[in-house]
Amino acid sequence: MTANRLIALLLGIGTASMVGADGGDAAIERSEQVVRESFAGATPEEWKARLAQDRTQAMCSRYHNAPSTDVAASIVAEALGSIRYPEDGKLLGDWKEGEKLASIGTGGHIGKLQPDPPDRKRGGNCYACHTLAVEEVAAGNLGPSLTHYGKLRGNAPETVKYVYEKIYNAQAYLPCSLMPRFGHNGWLTPKEIADAVAFLLDPESPVNQ
Amino acid sequence: MQHRRRDFLKLLSLMAAAGLLPAGAARAEEWNKAAFGSKKLDELMKLLGAGAPQQSDLVALIGPEIAENGAVVPLEVESKLLDTESIAILIEKNPNILAGIFTIPSGTLPDIQTRVKMAETCNVYALATAGGKRYFAVKEIKVTLGGCGG
């Protein structure tokens, strides 16, 4: 890694076309050109914004989710700095609301073929990737099982904080984690994240039965 | 499930005891509008049944325990009862309970396969008529939520 590149990384101004020392630059530049052409019909600003990559996305793409130590450290630092907390400071919300969010997989679809109504509830869709309550058999396994999460770990303040931060921006703990940065990207609100935390940690939650 | 099964049995016996139904309701020539429009199991049985129904191992309802999509749930019904005259498929929690009635003439084996839509997880009944009597098999089929789109 050259000094310039390192500086660019640390300053957080690296873009996809600036990084990469192993001949991948050309392919990425070419693929970005293809994206511009193939998605030319995506004219609304919000649609264009969804195609634009932030620095973390560009890095994780460029390095196939296996960043070097330096890049990883810069991603973690940026992620930790991004976390915001609920205004009332309550990180442990209502597990019943969290349970609903865990099941909802719709909301936020755009495009011309099958968009969601703009006001459609956006869920966390946790069950798509994680086993949570034992009785829900239709649970995915892209992420680890979270069954009995609170029962096994308790709900001490530091645990609550960790779980909140992990959901808010998973890359604060695992750079290029496959998990969406729910809070950072504004997909879920801090309050919704607190509800999801409760679904995982509340002793009453079906996750801990 | 046991509980439901008993209710169903009780219901069928009640209907039969009351002599509410003509035999051979499944004539192919005319579509049984009332039966297909029926939204309640008891009402449907009034429209369909004759003879004391009983759960029987001689009726096999073969299907998956879990269907990936409720729009297409494959089912096979095979009756080992002599002279099976008809086979009906009932889906307890569908808006209309009766899915289909198959009339089996002599020379045709009482072994049919089809695919049905299920609105939600529930019991599915295969009801066979043989010698004027009704026998059934029941199976709970779970309809699961789908992939990334929820």
Next chain:
Amino acid sequence: MKRPGTRAARRWTAALAAGASLILAVAAMAQDDRTLREIQKYRQMLQEGNPAELSEARGEELWATPRGPAKATLEQCDLGLGPGKLEGAYAQLPRYFADTGKVQDAESRLVTCMTTLQGLSYADATRGWYKANSDLEFLVTYVAGKSRGAKIEVPATRPEEADMLAVGEALFFRRSGPLDFSCATCHSQEGRRIRLQEVPDFLTSAGARSSMTQWPAYRVSQGAVWTLERRLIDCIRQMRWPEPQYLSDAVVALEVYLQNRASGGVMEAPGIKR
């Protein structure tokens, strides 16, 4: 030997806790296995009669029906192995076509034939491509069926194809949008599922083959055959991106990447999927 009982008790508690979580884990696995077994049974029962065969039959009819201003059939369409040579052609797509100067997949190429041979407009040729019972659904299903038993062979050795392969790989890993998704998010680990739906690992040839040999496929949730373009464009929609244009290079490049990895797999399409 002070308070030996306590230490022993502690050890026991730990052992019991470990045992309990082991039992829980084993129970969860058993439940998992049973669920997957039943899903497998569900799919096997569907294999018996795949409604895609209906689309295939209609595609066969369309293929040989004179249509468009030129009142021509598609029987002289060149899908890469020469005019009218259908057997095994689908399994070798996408590929570079000199007459258009483009790397094309089956549906892109069919649209070329419909516009050049039959004189149809692009709009007429692609009408309703995203809906059930479109001409392209039927034609693609028919053409894919003509590769049953053929091995997928997309080496992407021509420079134009190699370029698309590199683009396809970059796109496969390209993360963006409000959920940070790329194709690799769901398709780069073995044995994974979204809910109960297996998501093949496209980084292994076995995973790529398991999927690519099945498309186009009848989707029971849609009551229609979906082509590979339709499938990929919907994946992108599910990623919460806007849709790429139909037949665009982004879609074809992803197909080149996937077909290249699936090469050697034996085509079974049209398949049947959730």
Next chain:
Amino acid sequence: MGNPMKIRTKLDGDVVQVRVLMSHPMETGQRKTPEGELIPQHFIQLVSASYKDRTVLSAQWGAAISRNPYLSFKFQGAAKGEKVKISWVDSKGDSRTDEATIE
């Protein structure tokens, strides 16, 4: 009317298994278009199968039979080279008959 069925037969001794795929939307009347309009009910109500002059199966269906219906049944006394004929009538009065030679 309607599109052709796909009929497959498999003879084992004198028992033939007939597998049929029918092309039909089987609309329940409860589905909506993406624009929010209700799609009218439209489904196959009556099905019959005959072999020579003999009815070998008849069925009444509701809208709960899946789209593009699949049906499999078996009957005795079939011979290779003979034909089996399948017909359906739907809720709009449309109908369709196809036949297949037993193989």
